[in-house]
Amino acid sequence: MHTTQALAAATRRRQWRGRALAYAALSLGVLVFAFPIWMTLVGSTHDVGSIGRGDVPLWFGPHGVENYATAWTTGGAGTRNTFVVPASSMLLNSALMAALIAVGKIAISLLSAYAVVFFAFPCRMLAFWLIFITLMLPVEVRIIPTFEVMVNMGLTNTMAGLTVPLMASATATLLFRQFFLTIPDEYVEAAKMDGAGPLRFFRDVALPLSVTNIAALFVILFIYGWNQYLWPLLMVNDRALETIVVGLTKMIGTGDSQNEWNTIMATAMMALLPPVLVVVLMQRWFIKGLTETEK
Amino acid sequence: MMRRTILAGAVALGLSTPAAAQQQPIEIQFWHGLTQPLGGMLEQIAADFNASQSQYRVVATFRGSYPETMVAAIAAFRANQAPHIVQMFEVGTGTMMAAGRAVKPVHELLAETGVQIPFDDYLPAVRGYYSLRDGRMMSMPFNSSTAVVFYNKDAFRRAGLDPEAFPRTWQALEQAARRLRAAGVECPMTTAWPTWTQVEQFSAIHNIPLATQGNGFGGLNAELRINNPLMVRHLQNLVDWQREGLFRYGGRDGQGDALFPNATCAIIFGSSGLRARIQREAQFPWGVAMLPYYEGTAGAPINSIIGGASFWAMNRGPNATRSAAENLGIAQFFAWVSRPEVVRKWHVDTGFLPVRVSVFRALEAEGFYRQNPGADIPIAQLMRGGGQMTENSMGIRLGGFVEIRTIIQEEMERAFQGHQNAETALNSAAQRGNVVLRNFERQNRQ
């Protein structure tokens, strides 16, 4: 009895320590993740002189509104900044690009997955493998010749050139295919008995059933599109079409003229806010999307 | 592309009937690589040209930094969409010169269109860099700079050095740096554009070859000679001085610029164009001086070479040339930027050099350089040696030079980090650079 009590007490103490450790570790983790953002956020509210001199601020300063307004409307004062593009136009480009890529990919993949699952036709497996192979080669590996193809087609510096080539990937198709395979045969039989053709079935049954998957994928793909770097770097040198992730790094320049750090920090905050918001607000779909696509 | 063909056709039609020549002005696409605020000033020059006549409209767009603009122009050329004019930095000259029918040489342009540009009035160093050996111009010089020294007069005073007398030799400079350090200056010397100032300019003013064949002017079969004894000695000095704390490597390209105006380092070897930024930001009295040389080197010191960029006229694509009307527009724009008023304003506003000698002399007579002390040092340095350049100081015309500069910078950085000594670094750089040169030679045998 005595030893059981002692054991129970020891276990409770250990569990309490374990929980304390958990809280401590997790809080530390949260801090480590938040700290860079915090410093950037704080820095974006100060003037460029104090940052440039190295008086690193830990709390907000008075110039927040002014910095964000400058970044939004002009992209910098122009006397120091090497890359004067308004953040408003860059954010719009990024949003458009991300949305187009996400929607385009989902649409195309839905159609392809539907075709591969619900039809039997010659070369079906060939078509499936052709699509599947694209998984093996990320865009970075075929970057130069893809760029040349775009140049030859006159698609550089166009929104089409930015988005269409990125729609040719297989993850979404695989996901939808897997999902369609789980649609019970009875649904299809019932539709056929009702005289519904494949398109009706798609619109009335398959599509509504896929809504959660579509939402999950949309979150993943929107972030994927928003965060593109190498592709826009190559495709775009017309400032009007610049995206915010690439534009941000171009603002830092090579030291030809001193950096307008406060505007750069404000732009960095604006560059990461939309995708972070999407993840946080649609967290459940996001996690579902991640775990589903990797099966 | 369709639009272009139709437009070109309409233009041809319009020009064939003089009465109908008062059509839409012909668009001349001009891609430049100047960031703000310089880019804005260049675009203003184009706007002034457009306002001065109604036949042509130069459309100037910023296409990214110089290397990015170069890549964009080449890609566009391969797609038959090259711009009429592209601003190409001096490092890309070798590539452009070997480009064959991708470019329209300026001398050809002027001969065909009858437009005159007084190149005799241009600074010899500027003219020589962008012309063939026989003097025919290949591209249109515009923004040229050279390398000079900026130094902190306050720091000099504190170290007991004469602030009006910057040391003329490296030997004397080493002593001065020691005294600066002893007086508490943590970073006596630094440099920007390390390969440009410490290798290319260094070789030129000491009259030693950077590469055979007159630094590449004489042919594509040039070989690098940067691992010569004087260059090895200098780089080893820099490495040793870095260890001793007399010199600090500031990073590639223009990254070292930041270290002078904020008084971190007392002496910087940089572009004459840095002057504008120093004027804006330095909170101490500063001076300008010519690059130092090693006493005892035969033939030294002579003129330095230019940096900056020039304008190249490009054909539209591998099988497409420009119409006579387009060529006339390009030639007229080139003539516009050679006008004394334009040259003068560009120099006064930006700190780039006045590329025309007559403009320089006029400003001198007006006392401009008395009011802006040191602004004439770059020009004086370019004309040192009486304006007679040797084949080691005409400039550099090596293909693939962007890659070669990166290679030299990489090897220098390894030496600064202590991984190798100067001799190994320069041997390695020469060997790797020669591979690039041989590849370029093979690819461009036409």
Place this chain on the structure above:
Amino acid sequence: MHKKVIFRGVALPAALLLPQLVITGIFFFWPAGQAVWSSFLREDAFGLSRQFVWFENFTDVLTDPNYLTVAWNTAVFSASVAVLAMGAALFLAVQADKAIRAATAFKTLLIWPYAVAPAVAAVLWLFLFHPQIGIFGRALNSAGILWDYKINGGQAMTLVIIAAAWKQVSYNFIFFLAGLQSIPKNVLEAAAIDGARPTRRFWTIIFPLISPTTFFLLVVNLVYAFFDTFGIIHALTQGGPGNATTTLIYRVYVDGVQNLNFGSSAAQSVILMALVIAMTAVQFRFIERKVHY
């Protein structure tokens, strides 16, 4: 593999597949083919003259000591990022798996870095470690350590690894947490009753049970470090100083786009392609073999 009840017809499925196949054909297979074709050519920048040179580009690339250095850099970088990102994520996931309140809040706070673009993450860390304006950069310099990642290769590599790993931890965290939460509780309870201490429980039971997840994440992290980190390197160090932070993919970019050496860049792309195919094949092969008790 396929459904029992299907629709008939050939024209409709062909039409449905057409968009994806067309895009895949134009923007995937054609450039991939071009990459292979280019790797056998040597041409000038303007495309005015080209020469067929068989495997010369490949031999030049593979015998270039710099390429081997870059390959080594890539290996070191990828391994470090994978270990750091996975180790930290596993630790945090284990803590979050415990029965504590506010677990969901912590979860939310830990997953959002996934949304930050690698290049933006690089910029954030640049603000922290910049020798003149960054809080850590200045602190290190004041403490006497000469901190300047633009000059010191080791420091540059460290910074790039930290920025890359920081971003990837959330992704790993989500999967590790899901993996941990799918372990049947009775297995753990049985081990606890048997007297196994937590640490021992972890290594002998939990770790093997999540090994499919671990393996899967390893491949994903390696692929991430190989390719997606281009933005980080380009934003922070541009491959320097020296070529201390140049990875294989960064070199493809530099050789192709900056040095205009298309043949060599294409050859390097082909080599990378082979590497990725091998890695993906390994992943699919081994994922099939799950470890079960």
